Amino acid sequence: MKSRIYxxxxxxFKSWYRSKSNIFWTIAFPLLLIxxxxxxFGSGSTRFDLYLQNQDxxxxxxxxxxxxxxxxxxxTGAFNLHMVAAEQPDPLTFVKNDAQLHNRGQxxxxxxxxxxxxxxxxxxxxxQLFMDQSDxxxxxxRGIVNSVTVSYAAAIAGAPDHLFVxxxxxxxxxxxxxxxFIPGVIGMTLLTTGVFGAVNTNGRYRELKIIKKxxxxxxxxxxxxxxxxxxxxxLATISLVVILFFGYAIFGVTATIDIxxxxxxVAAALLFPGIGMVLANFVRExxxxxAAANAITFPMMFLAGTFWPRETLPxxxxxxxxxxxxxxxxxxxxxxxxxxxxxxxxTNTIIALGLAAFFIVLGSLxxxxxxx
Amino acid sequence: MSDTLxxxxxxxxxxxxxxxxxxxxxxxxxxxxxxxxxxxxxxVFAFLGPNGAGKTTTVExxxxxxxxxxxxxxxxxxDVSKRSDQAEIRKRIGVLPQDFNAIDRLTVRENIDxxxxxxxxxxxxxxxxxxxxxxxxxxxxxxxxSGGLKQRVGLAVSLVNDPAVVFLDEPxxxxxxxxxxDVWGVIERLKGQGKTVFLTTHYMDEAEYxxxxxxxxxxxxxxxxxxxxxxxxxxxxxxxxxxxxxxxEGISQLPPGLPKAELRNAGDIAIPLNxxxxxxILISLAQTPLHDKEIxxxxxxxxxxxxxxxxxxxxxxxx
Numbered sequence: 108m109k110s111r112i113y114x115x116x117x118x119x120f121k122s123w124y125r126s127k128s129n130i131f132w133t134i135a136f137p138l139l140l141i142x143x144x145x146x147x148f149g150s151g152s153t154r155f156d157l158y159l160q161n162q163d164x165x166x167x168x169x170x171x172x173x174x175x176x177x178x179x180x181x182x183t184g185a186f187n188l189h190m191v192a193a194e195q196p197d198p199l200t201f202v203k204n205d206a207q208l209h210n211r212g213q214x215x216x217x218x219x220x221x222x223x224x225x226x227x228x229x230x231x232x233x234x235q236l237f238m239d240q241s242d243x244x245x246x247x248x249r250g251i252v253n254s255v256t257v258s259y260a261a262a263i264a265g266a267p268d269h270l271f272v273x274x275x276x277x278x279x280x281x282x283x284x285x286x287x288f289i290p291g292v293i294g295m296t297l298l299t300t301g302v303f304g305a306v307n308t309n310g311r312y313r314e315l316k317i318i319k320k321x322x323x324x325x326x327x328x329x330x331x332x333x334x335x336x337x338x339x340x341x342l343a344t345i346s347l348v349v350i351l352f353f354g355y356a357i358f359g360v361t362a363t364i365d366i367x368x369x370x371x372x373v374a375a376a377l378l379f380p381g382i383g384m385v386l387a388n389f390v391r392e393x394x395x396x397x398a399a400a401n402a403i404t405f406p407m408m409f410l411a412g413t414f415w416p417r418e419t420l421p422x423x424x425x426x427x428x429x430x431x432x433x434x435x436x437x438x439x440x441x442x443x444x445x446x447x448x449x450x451x452x453x454t455n456t457i458i459a460l461g462l463a464a465f466f467i468v469l470g471s472l473x474x475x476x477x478x479x
Numbered sequence: 480m481s482d483t484l485x486x487x488x489x490x491x492x493x494x495x496x497x498x499x500x501x502x503x504x505x506x507x508x509x510x511x512x513x514x515x516x517x518x519x520x521x522x523v524f525a526f527l528g529p530n531g532a533g534k535t536t537t538v539e540x541x542x543x544x545x546x547x548x549x550x551x552x553x554x555x556x557x558d559v560s561k562r563s564d565q566a567e568i569r570k571r572i573g574v575l576p577q578d579f580n581a582i583d584r585l586t587v588r589e590n591i592d593x594x595x596x597x598x599x600x601x602x603x604x605x606x607x608x609x610x611x612x613x614x615x616x617x618x619x620x621x622x623x624x625s626g627g628l629k630q631r632v633g634l635a636v637s638l639v640n641d642p643a644v645v646f647l648d649e650p651x652x653x654x655x656x657x658x659x660x661d662v663w664g665v666i667e668r669l670k671g672q673g674k675t676v677f678l679t680t681h682y683m684d685e686a687e688y689x690x691x692x693x694x695x696x697x698x699x700x701x702x703x704x705x706x707x708x709x710x711x712x713x714x715x716x717x718x719x720x721x722x723x724x725x726x727x728e729g730i731s732q733l734p735p736g737l738p739k740a741e742l743r744n745a746g747d748i749a750i751p752l753n754x755x756x757x758x759x760i761l762i763s764l765a766q767t768p769l770h771d772k773e774i775x776x777x778x779x780x781x782x783x784x785x786x787x788x789x790x791x792x793x794x795x796x797x798x
Contacts, residue, residue, distance in 0.1 A: 325566065
């Protein structure tokens with residue numbers, strides 16, 4: 108005898124792959140989004156992004172010498188300079204967040220306090236360039252900065268060795284938009300397949316009396332739910348593998364699959380069907396449940412940082428995003444797959460698993476197996 | 480049939496279903512009001528009544544989908560109210576819920592296997608496909624089938640565990656006449672195999688054609704039980720002589736001394752017949768201008784039984 112749970116999983120899976128629209132929404136649509144968004148936002152500039160903090164101020168105004176240096180850098184046409192306010196106490200963190208937000212390279216040049224006075228007094232001044240050694244642009248960017256600096260020093264003091272650039276290595280990944288986007292697409296796919304899958308199987312199957320029929324057999328409610336969750340895990344794994352492979356093949360996105368990724372996939376396969384089951388029980392009619400699923404998933408998709416970083420949202424929306432389960436799945440997937448931040452991935456995985464346990468238990472309790 | 484609810488050993492009795500004073504209330508609404516009946520092994524039992532009469536509620540109590548609020552019901556000797564007994568009942572019954580659809584994108588064969596996998600023991604899917612006459616559609620996806628064929632898949636699915644009793648809830652509702660006949664054919668085959676069948680229907684002809692025993696239920700109460708013939712003989716009223724297409728003019732042409740005739744909608748004249756009157760009436764009609772009209776004798780049906788017992792027809796209630 109085949110196990111009942113296996114039969115449920117296999118029934119769902121066959122129904123899934125035999126439906127062209129299912130295949131479209133689960134696989135083709137996310138890939139299409141990746142291509143579209145990747146093409147629109149992913150193209151890099153031929154100029155190097157460079158953040159610049161000029162700490163050498165006179166009052167609130169940059170000193171002429173430091174401003175001159177900035178102007179020379181700008182005139183090379185090699186950089187997109189992004190100024191960091193001098194009073195910014197932790198410019199590195201600021202750059203990391205802002206670069207991620209705007210899909211820029213994480214590189215920071217700091218013109219130090221007293222730059223002008225030091226140069227004027229004939230002493231050596233040091234300009235710090237914070238950059239990741241693994242940054243593909245590092246060699247050429249360092250070369251340009253160095254030559255600009257030497258020329259500037261020669262021009263202002265006739266002594267090219269009075270100014271030098273100290274390169275400070277920082278460990279960062281130069282996150283492109285597409286790197287940011289791909290985990291978001293995975294999160295979005297897990298959300299939609301999970302919520303709609305559960306709404307469909309628990310709403311539509313109820314309407315078609317399939318659940319009523321199953322309730323008259325020895326199948327238990329728990330076996331039914333486990334079958335559904337097992338099916339969702341298979342779908343989630345397929346989505347993850349297909350999207351990551353596609354991201355790698357087309358955009359060269361390299362991802363790390365670790366224990367947190369597995370934990371997040373498990374969490375998503377419980378969490379989103381759980382939400383779908385709760386919906387299907389409150390909104391009994393399959394069509395209305397479908398509309399309710401749309402009403403839940405679409406705002407969640409946008410607020411939870413699927414397409415754009417949440418930092419771009421208004422403050423109130425940021426607060427709301429904290430209550431969106433997808434936020435933790437998206438963040439966790441980014442931490443695990445792309446940013447290689449195990450500590451943050453762990454936190455997000457734990458939160459996602461906690462939410463998953465809550466929703467799957469609530470959904471299971473609410474689900475009417477018998478007809479009362 | 481017996482009125483007492485003995486306590487047979489589970490699975491050992493010929494009484495497949497025993498129901499006594501069964502009630503189901505939803506707040507103040509009484510869906511089933513103290514009904515009692517028995518179903519014996521090998522019988523086709525029809526639960527007949529209009530929509531909302533309490534048929535589905537009753538059958539779903541017997542299927543362990545709903546809990547009764549009063550009375551007692553045993554299926555195969557197991558008590559539907561006891562959790563441990565419910566597990567035993569589920570192993571042994573076959574159910575076709577009202578408006579059931581199998582899984583759209585699975586084939587006929589896959590659907591039978593799917594529902595079969597829920598049971599420890601299952602019948603061979605191909606034999607079931609043969610029984611419901613769906614060999615040609617074995618590998619067709621359920622969604623591609625017509626309503627009648629879908630219902631036959633439902634019947635096959637309800638038999639997949641070789642059940643001791645099959646509950647068929649309104650198995651032909653919404654089907655066209657031909658598809659209804661096909662479903663009846665399958666139920667007749669089950670009957671031929673000695674299966675015990677509990678059928679709910681609001682179609683009088685269906686109950687009359689298929690059932691050994693009919694219980695008529697209305698407003699949650701059983702108002703009559705018996706074989707179709709017994710019910711018709713007892714509650715159906717007189718046979719009727721019908722003169723086709725005679726119209727209002729025909730009434731005036733009737734010979735004197737006949738029972739009171741009435742004109743029915745299509746222009747037919749209906750004359751109630753007492754026993755032994757038929758020959759005399761025919762002789763007297765032969766002397767009138769109605770002698771060349773088409774004449775038939777109509778036997779009362781279960782529809783008449785329902786009308787006589789409740790004062791209304793099932794069809795008047797939108798069925």
